[in-house]
Amino acid sequence: MPHREKRRSKNKKPATFLSHKENPAQAPPLELPGPYDLSIELEKIIARLATLEEFNHIRTSALMIAVGQCKNRSYYGTHASLSALRFPGGKREFVKGKNKFVWPQVVIDGYEKLYHMTCYLPRFLDVDFDEKLKTIIHELYHISPRFNGDLRRFPGKNYAHGHSLKDFEKVLEPIKNKALEQIDFEGFDFLTMNFNQLRVKFGSVVGNVFRDINPKRYSC
16 A cells, blocks of 8 residues: 555645634734745745756646644644655556555646645744755655656665665755755745744735545455
8 A cells, every 4th residue: 555644634725723722912913914825835945946956856736735733732743744646656556455446636727636745733834944944855855756656765664764764864964955055945934934923924824735635445
């Protein structure tokens, strides 16, 4: 079966996330430029990262970029996840025993989707610039260089991260440094502001929320 990272989502778009119950005494001013759409901003960032040699196989039009909500604001836990919408080798079908599993074809606004990336709020936004950028690069590196709906697979049992997560992260460090040298990240408020700061400035933080997508099972 395909690699599926744990995620929580609802069939609702857009979604507004609040860090605490509203307090009229702390309410933001009426004249606000928001809401702040994190999905759009992430797509812009990924498009710029795709100009790097390491990510020039990525097409943002084939990505479902979403947000999810954390149960608590603890730093520890999943910050983001990436789900492949194809089986190994980019195949849509997989036969196991007397069952055949088939991925549905997901088309949004005329574009077929091959990957589903989710950032979890407020946790993802409550870390610093460097950690946010590393998180995005980490998830993008999971995408197969063939961009066929499969993941980048390493030899051995732990095909997602290879021999160790520590070694996986070492590979990403020079990519992050290269991005900082070659890409202009000016103007992306979410990179320098946390969840509460974005709420104060824009009133709310919103983003795409998609239903879980799973292969359908048929009897052979």
